[in-house]
Amino acid sequence: MPQPPVSPDQLKDACLLLVDDEQTNLTLLRLILGRAGYTRVHTLSDARDVLPLARALNPDLVVLDLRMPTMSGFTVLEGLVEQTAPDEFLPILVVTGDASQTARQRALKLGAKDFLTKPFEATEVLLRIHNLLVTRMLHESLRSQNELLEAKVKERTKQLERAVVQAEEANRAKSVFLATMSHELLTPLNAVIGFANELQKNHARNLLPQDLAYLQRISTNGLHLLRVINDVLDLSRVEAGKMDVDLAPVALDRVVAAVLKEMESRSVGTAVVPRVSLPPSLEPIEADEAKLRRVLINLVDNAVKFTDSGSYRVGIITESGTGRPLRLDVVDTGIGIAPDRVEKIFGAFEQVESGTRRRHEGTGLGLAIARALCEAMGYRLTAVSEPGRGSAFSVLFSPDAAPPRSYDDALRAYTPSSSEVPTRGT
Numbered sequence: 321m322p323q324p325p326v327s328p329d330q331l332k333d334a335c336l337l338l339v340d341d342e343q344t345n346l347t348l349l350r351l352i353l354g355r356a357g358y359t360r361v362h363t364l365s366d367a368r369d370v371l372p373l374a375r376a377l378n379p380d381l382v383v384l385d386l387r388m389p390t391m392s393g394f395t396v397l398e399g400l401v402e403q404t405a406p407d408e409f410l411p412i413l414v415v416t417g418d419a420s421q422t423a424r425q426r427a428l429k430l431g432a433k434d435f436l437t438k439p440f441e442a443t444e445v446l447l448r449i450h451n452l453l454v455t456r457m458l459h460e461s462l463r464s465q466n467e468l469l470e471a472k473v474k475e476r477t478k479q480l481e482r483a484v485v486q487a488e489e490a491n492r493a494k495s496v497f498l499a500t501m502s503h504e505l506l507t508p509l510n511a512v513i514g515f516a517n518e519l520q521k522n523h524a525r526n527l528l529p530q531d532l533a534y535l536q537r538i539s540t541n542g543l544h545l546l547r548v549i550n551d552v553l554d555l556s557r558v559e560a561g562k563m564d565v566d567l568a569p570v571a572l573d574r575v576v577a578a579v580l581k582e583m584e585s586r587s588v589g590t591a592v593v594p595r596v597s598l599p600p601s602l603e604p605i606e607a608d609e610a611k612l613r614r615v616l617i618n619l620v621d622n623a624v625k626f627t628d629s630g631s632y633r634v635g636i637i638t639e640s641g642t643g644r645p646l647r648l649d650v651v652d653t654g655i656g657i658a659p660d661r662v663e664k665i666f667g668a669f670e671q672v673e674s675g676t677r678r679r680h681e682g683t684g685l686g687l688a689i690a691r692a693l694c695e696a697m698g699y700r701l702t703a704v705s706e707p708g709r710g711s712a713f714s715v716l717f718s719p720d721a722a723p724p725r726s727y728d729d730a731l732r733a734y735t736p737s738s739s740e741v742p743t744r745g746t
């Protein structure tokens with residue numbers, strides 16, 4: 321059975337203040353209330369004492385006569401309402417011999433919550449008092465809940481403020497660590513690479529082929545380490561919001577051409593053919609050119625690395641009718657990615673192949689950095705793939721740009737395309 325919102329014990333424990341200049345009325349009311357189980361009933365026959373006593377008692381209900389010789393009930397009513405807090409509900413039940421409409425309306429207007437005329441009927445008085453008390457108790461419990469809530473909100477706000485301060489401190493510590501680390505690691509590393517390169521020149525002609533091979537390995541591994549350290553530092557910088565983004569109008573076709581030229585050397589000797597699909601008209605895009613280049617290099621690098629033979633395509637899709645760039649795709653015909661890995665590979669150090677089974681070089685930072693850079697410029701980076709057929713990575717330049725729904729969808733966007741520009745002897 322559902323619990324009543326206010327328990328009978330709570331009601332019977334309520335503090336009641338009865339005010340009437342007629343002692344007999346007070347006695348009668350006290351008797352009725354006592355029989356009904358009310359235990360805390362106070363009576364007053366001099367109206368002048370009501371306000372101070374009410375302040376001291378903080379009653380849950382006042383039963384008030386209107387016609388009293390020392391002070392009018394209306395005046396008492398006004399005083400009671402005035403000294404009650406605005407968010408408190410103090411039920412005042414007026415019980416009077418004056419049954420006129422004027423008296424009733426005036427009392428209600430001044431703040432009385434209910435009205436009864438004498439002679440009263442015991443059951444009716446009890447019912448009205450019961451109802452008023454229930455309302456009072458509900459009000460009180462609401463008030464205390466509110467206070468509790470307010471206290472909780474205050475406490476949580478304080479905790480949050482503390483957490484923000486801690487986070488800021490941690491962030492500052494991270495920045496200091498990064499600055500120190502970049503100096504402490506990069507300075508000796510650059511020396512290692514620089515001196516290895518210098519020695520490799522074999523000026524004195526006294527180094528054996530074996531020595532030169534070792535030096536070559538020092539240099540290659542040093543450069544690899546340099547790249548990893550720079551990637552980690554970059555990723556931390558973007559994640560800490562410390563990477564400045566310099567937005568300016570950029571011609572996308574120029575960026576694509578430059579990146580493909582730069583990557584040409586990487587695909588030499590492989591059977592991977594690059595293709596480019598550009599729309600007939602292409603507006604410049606607001607971008608940080610160096611960062612956009614870096615994103616594209618990472619995507620093309622992956623396309624080449626994870627495609628044994630076949631091709632990859634860099635394509636741009638614009639809004640129809642205008643040349644506004646919506647999306648840039650890098651679509652390959654490589655090994656593809658299992659569906660449950662497609663989102664994961666954007667995490668730092670996430671690679672599909674792991675441990676000793678890895679056939680491809682890399683640290684697993686390229687996509688994490690590419691996505692972070694895209695987000696820093698206000699873009700999104702998404703992927704769709706089909707294992708065994710290929711993958712498509714898309715940079716979405718604007719919120720209204722839709723990513724390809726599937727790998728086939730990405731392929732379809734560019735076939736057949738009259739604007740296709742094969743870039744290497746195809």
Ligand SMILES: Nc1ncnc2c1ncn2[C@@H]1O[C@H](COP(=O)(O)OP(=O)(O)OP(=O)(O)O)[C@@H](O)[C@H]1O
Nearest residue numbers: 622623626656665671672682683684685686687711
């Ligand atoms: N085009 C792709 N085709 C298939 N798998 C891919 C492709 N691009 C990324 N992946 C998978 O996602 C992983 C993470 O890619 P990411 O570029 O972050 O790292 P990486 O290429 O291994 O190393 P790094 O880019 O740091 O040199 C790759 O190791 C690979 O397993």
Ligand SMILES: [Mg+2]
Nearest residue numbers: 622682686687
């Ligand atoms: Mg990569």
